[in-house]
Each structure stands twice: as structure tokens, then as C-alpha cells.
Amino acid sequence: MDIFSQIWSQYIINALDILIVSYIFYRILLIIKGTKATQIIFGLVILLCVTILAKDVVHLRTLSWLLEKFWVTAVIILAVVFQGEIRYGLAKLGSKLSYYNHATPVQTSFLEEIIEAAIEMSKSRTGALIVLEKEMGLKNYTDTGINIDARISQELILSIFQTKSPIHDGAIIIHEERLHSAGCVLPISTEIEVKHLGTRHRAGIGLSSITDAVVLIVSEETGKISIAVDGEIEIIQQSDLLKTISKYYLKKD
Amino acid sequence: MKLNILAERYRRKIMRNWKMKLTALFLAVVFWVYVIF
Numbered sequence: 513m514d515i516f517s518q519i520w521s522q523y524i525i526n527a528l529d530i531l532i533v534s535y536i537f538y539r540i541l542l543i544i545k546g547t548k549a550t551q552i553i554f555g556l557v558i559l560l561c562v563t564i565l566a567k568d569v570v571h572l573r574t575l576s577w578l579l580e581k582f583w584v585t586a587v588i589i590l591a592v593v594f595q596g597e598i599r600y601g602l603a604k605l606g607s608k609l610s611y612y613n614h615a616t617p618v619q620t621s622f623l624e625e626i627i628e629a630a631i632e633m634s635k636s637r638t639g640a641l642i643v644l645e646k647e648m649g650l651k652n653y654t655d656t657g658i659n660i661d662a663r664i665s666q667e668l669i670l671s672i673f674q675t676k677s678p679i680h681d682g683a684i685i686i687h688e689e690r691l692h693s694a695g696c697v698l699p700i701s702t703e704i705e706v707k708h709l710g711t712r713h714r715a716g717i718g719l720s721s722i723t724d725a726v727v728l729i730v731s732e733e734t735g736k737i738s739i740a741v742d743g744e745i746e747i748i749q750q751s752d753l754l755k756t757i758s759k760y761y762l763k764k765d
Numbered sequence: 766m767k768l769n770i771l772a773e774r775y776r777r778k779i780m781r782n783w784k785m786k787l788t789a790l791f792l793a794v795v796f797w798v799y800v801i802f
Binding site for chain 1: 797
């Protein structure tokens with residue numbers, strides 16, 4: 513019993529401590545990834561290194577005094593600079609808690625617009641690739657396309673994917689209920705089991721296997737609508753589209 | 766068979782974003798060392 517408590521207090525509790533802190537860091541990294549905060553944090557780290565160097569290594573008095581004064585007011589500066597991110601993070605935390613309490617009504621109007629567009633494209637056999645970003649940032653992929661940042665509407669999606677459009681050949685990425693980018697290039701799955709599928713479907717599987725995004729694919733050949741989540745793809749009936757997409761999109765990891 | 770699919774799904778979930786998870790773990794260890802010592 514004594515050995516157990518010794519192991520508990522020496523190793524397990526410390527490991528638990530590190531794991532909890534690393535989870536917090538992970539959530540913070542997820543929030544700031546792909547935002548302007550990344551560059552700001554990088555700048556702050558450089559400034560921190562300079563402060564340590566100036567104070568403890570090179571002993572530059574004036575510079576270290578100046579930098580120390582900066583760090584005193586840094587909390588306020590950070591709160592102002594990261595205002596958006598802090599608000600977003602807290603809102604996310606709040607929505608997560610209320611998700612379990614089933615308290616907040618879920619906004620699905622933008623999903624309805626996407627689904628109506630998908631059904632329309634399915635009828636006209638127009639290929640489409642729609643990515644719904646969840647918690648993981650997709651900046652790497654939005655950067656490969658054209659930035660649009662528009663309110664989602666069925667007409668906008670249809671005009672992007674019409675075959676004469678110069679950006680119809682890539683994916684559109686939905687970020688925070690807005691159409692962030694179009695014509696984006698996604699990573700293609702190289703798994704043998706999906707070799708028989710087309711490039712669009714393989715791209716959907718590829719992205720969903722490495723991120724938590726939900727990918728909606730409209731086949732150009734058959735007009736069937738599929739959803740790729742967690743690296744797996746399934747064909748969805750039109751009547752189940754809203755239910756299935758809402759389920760995957762609102763599901764927390 | 767079902768268990769295999771489930772295992773594969775969880776393996777993907779764990780391996781997804783592994784660089785960021787590793788970075789977070791590294792930062793936590795650095796932070797922990799800083800606090801302890």
C-alpha cells in the first residue's frame with residue numbers, strides 16, 4: 513500500500529499533471545493555428561528569448577529594463593491583441609458545456625443552404641467538394657485556393673461549381689459558417705481500398721483521415737452525394753442529408 | 766471485424782494532428798520542469 517502511494521505521488525500524479533497541461537496547450541494550439549495569433553506568439557517567444565539574453569547572459573541594463581517594463585504591461589497588451597481569439601475560445605468552451613446540457617439551439621441554416629446546393633448539383637450531375645471545418649484549422653488547404661469570405665448561399669455554391677467557373681475544380685472550405693475559400697487543393701488518399709474511386713472522392717477521404725473536417729462530395733458520374741468523415745466515406749440519401757451532416761458536424765471529438 | 770474497424774478509427778483519431786499533440790506535450794513537459802525546479 514505504501515509502495516502504491518509512493519508511486520502515485522511520485523509518478524502517476526505528475527504524469528497526470530503533465531497530460532492535463534498538455535491537453536490545455538493542445539486546445540490553445542488548435543484555436544490559434546492558422547490565425548494571426550501564430551505570428552504574434554512567435555514574435556513574443558523571440559522577445560522572451562531576447563529578454564532572457566539581455567538580462568541574464570549579456571547583462572544589457574537599459575534594454576532589459578525596457579523589456580521588463582514591456583512584460584509588466586504585456587498582460588493587458590495580450591488581452592487586447594488576442595481579444596478575438598480569447599472570445600472565440602471562451603465561446604467554444606461555453607458552447608461545449610451547453611452542448612452537453614442541450615441548452616443552445618443549433619444554427620443549421622447555412623447547412624441547409626449547402627444541402628440544397630448539393631441536391632441541385634446532384635440532379636444536374638455537377639461534381640462538388642465541400643469541406644466543413646471543425647476544430648482543426650485548415651489554413652494549409654485554404655491557402656491553396658482563392659479567398660472568398662462570403663455568407664453561404666445555395667446560389668453562390670452553385671455558381672462556384674458550375675463547370676465554366678475557373679475555380680470549380682477544387683474544394684470549397686466552410687469556416688465558422690462562412691464560405692472561406694474556393695478552388696482549394698486537398699490531399700489525396702493513397703490507400704489501396706479507395707483506388708477505384710475518383711479523385712474528388714479520394715481527396716475527401718484524404719482530408720477527413722488527417723483532420724476532423726466533414727467533407728461532402730457530389731459525384732459527377734453518378735450524382736450521388738457522399739460524406740467523408742474520419743477517413744471513411746458513405747453514400748447518403750437526400751432525405752437524410754441534413755440529419756447526417758448535422759450529426760457529424762456538431763459531434764465533438 | 767467490427768473491432769478492427771473501431772481500432773482503426775481510434776488509431777486514426779490518435780494519430781491525427783500528431784505533430785501538434787507532440788508539441789503540446791513538449792511544451793507541457795518544459796512548463797512542468799520550469800515550475801518544479
